[in-house]
Amino acid sequence: MIHWTAEQLDAFVQHLHAESYEVIGPVIRDGAVTYDAMEELPVGYGDEQEAGRYRLTRRGDLSRFGYNLGPSTWKQFLSPPSETLFHVREDLIHPVVPEATKRAFIGVRACEMAAIEVQDRVFLQGDYREHRYEQRRQQLFIVAVNCSQAAATCFCTANNDGPAVRSGADLVLTEVNPAQPWYLVEAKSDLAKALVSKVGGSPATDEQLDQAHAAVEAAAGQISRQLPRAGLREALFEALEHSHWDAVANRCLSCGNCTQVCPTCFCFTTREEADLMNDEVSHRRVWDSCFTEMHSYTTGGPIHRKTRSRYRQWLTHKLASWEDQFGVSGCTGCGRCISWCPVGIDLTEEVQILRKTK
Amino acid sequence: MNKPSLAVFKFASCDGCQLSLLDCEDELLKVAERVEIANFPEASSRMLPGPYDIALVEGSITTEDDEERIQEIRAGSRILICIGACATAGGIQALRNYADIEQMARDVYPQPAYIDTLATSTAISEHVRVDYELHGCPINKHQLLEVILAFTAGRRPRLARDSVCMECKAAGNICVMVAQGETCLGPITHAGCGALCPSFGRGCFGCYGVKEQAEVESFFTFMRYERGMTESQALAAARSFNANAPALRVIASDRKWGRRREDSPE
Numbered sequence: 332m333i334h335w336t337a338e339q340l341d342a343f344v345q346h347l348h349a350e351s352y353e354v355i356g357p358v359i360r361d362g363a364v365t366y367d368a369m370e371e372l373p374v375g376y377g378d379e380q381e382a383g384r385y386r387l388t389r390r391g392d393l394s395r396f397g398y399n400l401g402p403s404t405w406k407q408f409l410s411p412p413s414e415t416l417f418h419v420r421e422d423l424i425h426p427v428v429p430e431a432t433k434r435a436f437i438g439v440r441a442c443e444m445a446a447i448e449v450q451d452r453v454f455l456q457g458d459y460r461e462h463r464y465e466q467r468r469q470q471l472f473i474v475a476v477n478c479s480q481a482a483a484t485c486f487c488t489a490n491n492d493g494p495a496v497r498s499g500a501d502l503v504l505t506e507v508n509p510a511q512p513w514y515l516v517e518a519k520s521d522l523a524k525a526l527v528s529k530v531g532g533s534p535a536t537d538e539q540l541d542q543a544h545a546a547v548e549a550a551a552g553q554i555s556r557q558l559p560r561a562g563l564r565e566a567l568f569e570a571l572e573h574s575h576w577d578a579v580a581n582r583c584l585s586c587g588n589c590t591q592v593c594p595t596c597f598c599f600t601t602r603e604e605a606d607l608m609n610d611e612v613s614h615r616r617v618w619d620s621c622f623t624e625m626h627s628y629t630t631g632g633p634i635h636r637k638t639r640s641r642y643r644q645w646l647t648h649k650l651a652s653w654e655d656q657f658g659v660s661g662c663t664g665c666g667r668c669i670s671w672c673p674v675g676i677d678l679t680e681e682v683q684i685l686r687k688t689k
Numbered sequence: 690m691n692k693p694s695l696a697v698f699k700f701a702s703c704d705g706c707q708l709s710l711l712d713c714e715d716e717l718l719k720v721a722e723r724v725e726i727a728n729f730p731e732a733s734s735r736m737l738p739g740p741y742d743i744a745l746v747e748g749s750i751t752t753e754d755d756e757e758r759i760q761e762i763r764a765g766s767r768i769l770i771c772i773g774a775c776a777t778a779g780g781i782q783a784l785r786n787y788a789d790i791e792q793m794a795r796d797v798y799p800q801p802a803y804i805d806t807l808a809t810s811t812a813i814s815e816h817v818r819v820d821y822e823l824h825g826c827p828i829n830k831h832q833l834l835e836v837i838l839a840f841t842a843g844r845r846p847r848l849a850r851d852s853v854c855m856e857c858k859a860a861g862n863i864c865v866m867v868a869q870g871e872t873c874l875g876p877i878t879h880a881g882c883g884a885l886c887p888s889f890g891r892g893c894f895g896c897y898g899v900k901e902q903a904e905v906e907s908f909f910t911f912m913r914y915e916r917g918m919t920e921s922q923a924l925a926a927a928r929s930f931n932a933n934a935p936a937l938r939v940i941a942s943d944r945k946w947g948r949r950r951e952d953s954p955e
Contacts, residue, residue: 361863361890383915385868402863412859582911584904586876587851591858602847607719607834609842618859623851624901638904673854673866673876674911 333516333532334539337393340504340514343530344371347435350526352472355408356437357398362387366403372437380482380666383675394509396438399482402671404594405436405443406450409467412618416463416601419612429463435472439500441493442485444475445663446594448499452657453597472522475500479507479546484666486556486679492663494550502527505543515543556669556679560660563682564651570685571643579681580639582674587620589668589676590645595661598626621645646678693742693841696728698762700748700755701782701810705827706773707731707747712830720834723841739765743840749775749782749810756807756816763817768840771813772833774826774930778898781826783810783933787942810933821846824879826896826930832881849880850901853893857884865892872912874926877903894929899936909940910947 335343347354348370357376358367363385364376377390377397390397417426439447451468454461478485478494487493496503501523505515515535518524535543590596600619605612619626622641627634635641653661662678669677697707711732713720720726727737744766750756763769771777779786785793790808794801813819823836823846832848839846849855853875857864865871865887873892875884879900886893899905909927912918918926920943927940939946 362868363863365861365863383867384870385864387868402858402867403861407861412861582907584876584908585852585902586854588854588858588864588876591855604847605838605842607716607723607838609838618855620851620855623849623855625849625851636902638902641902671864671867673864673873674907675915 332535334535335514352435364398364401380670392509439475441496442487442663442665445492449595473500477505478550481553484669487664489558567651585638587622590620592667592671692725694727695724696741701751702748702775709830777822778931779810779933824897896930898931
């Protein structure tokens with residue numbers, strides 16, 4: 332374990348640039364913390380979140396990771412919202428080869444790291460591996476961050492997905508004392524150890540380890556929302572005809588925002604796009620959502636025609652049948668679907684009601 | 690094989706949608722290779738007689754003459770495609786549907802007797818069978834190209850009827866409703882514009898009309914009871930480009946609407 336000053340952290344980011352990494356991390360844009368290609372870490376930003384509400388705030392300190400989660404997810408880089416897979420010309424398939432860039436993600440939170448591991452199961456498990464996703468994953472260097480604060484919409488503790496990073500990251504940071512921050516640095520991979528050694532730092536003292544541990548404990552203590560998982564799968568399957576689905580359908584807009592900000596939702600559709608002379612057809616993959624009409628379309632019409640049926644499909648898949656399909660829950664407790672639902676539907680509240688009554 | 694013939698017809702409208710075809714500039718010559726532009730007064734005075742394979746119809750029905758002419762156009766067209774908010778929903782001029790047309794004529798014109806109009810502005814589909822509707826005010830030229838190419842190729846156009854939010858999130862925009870508290874009709878509005886207004890930091894006006902399975906009443910109920918939207922603000926939001934769209938009428942007509950958030954069963 333290493334101790335870094337904020338300056339050493341900033342130097343590390345510059346070192347990644349020097350090592351020809353495409354560095355993706357927090358970028359302030361249009362009133363939110365987003366993830367994008369970045370030069371240096373923004374300083375002193377936070378956020379306030381509630382169901383259907385997000386506000387960027389200035390913390391008045393020197394924190395690099397004082398914000399929680401914005402609407403961006405890392406899936407937009409590993410499995411982009413729109414991507415051309417191949418062209419067909421003169422009856423021949425011409426594949427589009429994905430970019431071969433070394434990438435570093437900076438600031439991956441515990442729930443997000445867990446979500447990446449969920450998507451790994453979706454795209455890499457079993458007989459059919461998604462080779463674009465696989466290539467991007469192999470080229471990826473992950474700098475994760477243990478949270479030292481939580482938003483009102485967070486509930487990672489419900490599934491033990493946070494606030495401390497469990498696995499999967501190359502490097503794990505803990506930010507301590509946001510007024511004059513320093514960082515506990517845990518290099519998990521050999522690559523991380525080599526990169527960290529270029530920046531230096533001092534061995535962390537026992538007292539510093541305690542302080543870092545206390546900061547993460549404090550974040551866990553701030554989490555107010557709950558989504559108890561014991562028996563949840565069975566309870567949801569028993570509640571398929573619950574009257575509360577109608578109550579949710581009275582509020583849900585079927586707009587799809589929850590699925591687009593969810594770090595584990597992976598649904599996509601494909602589109603064939605012909606050029607004007609019908610000489611070339613492009614095969615494009617785009618994000619889809621179980622809240623769209625065509626998602627469940629089969630000959631004769633969509634299976635999930637009404638909002639009630641779409642919401643039920645989403646929630647029961649995410650929290651119940653996902654386990655049957657992939658062996659884990661589809662929810663890591665990031666709370667984005669709560670914050671970014673335009674009408675503030677909160678799945679933790681809905682589940683409580685679905686479990687409590689008939 | 691003969692090229693299919695294309696004709697463009699106009700009813701009550703601003704011409705903006707048919708201009709989208711001319712706006713195709715780079716693609717227009719290729720379009721002309723695919724179709725015979727047989728009747729398009731905005732572009733050429735050369736007008737070939739019908740019947741036509743494809744008719745693009747812009748504008749809404751606002752006069753008795755319109756009512757007769759759309760029947761003739763339908764009878765003389767193999768495929769009839771409506772383009773734009775006027776043709777698909779009655780357009781901004783359908784605001785008359787919520788007002789007294791005679792009073793309006795008296796207020797606006799010195800000689801109202803010269804005004805020969807129906808009391809309503811209505812969508813083409815309320816008068817004749819329509820093969821396809823392309824939404825928007827104005828329509829998006831890329832979508833128009835897709836529709837023309839699809840019908841000349843004998844396939845269905847591949848245009849999503851999802852929410853604007855789907856395009857907005859794919860574009861990487863920050864939700865103006867959640868992060869800025871703006872009123873944005875995106876969650877109930879038909880995609881197709883590429884989330885144009887939210888991409889410039891303002892809420893969607895809903896000019897593409899309502900999406901499929903649009904929860905219009907749920908949206909306005911939320912805005913009214915949880916975001917402090919007044920009834921007159923709701924009325925103004927619903928009474929714009931698509932005021933006469935059936936799904937918006939419940940708000941636009943100022944009838945009783947708005948369920949309070951239902952108490953959850955205990």
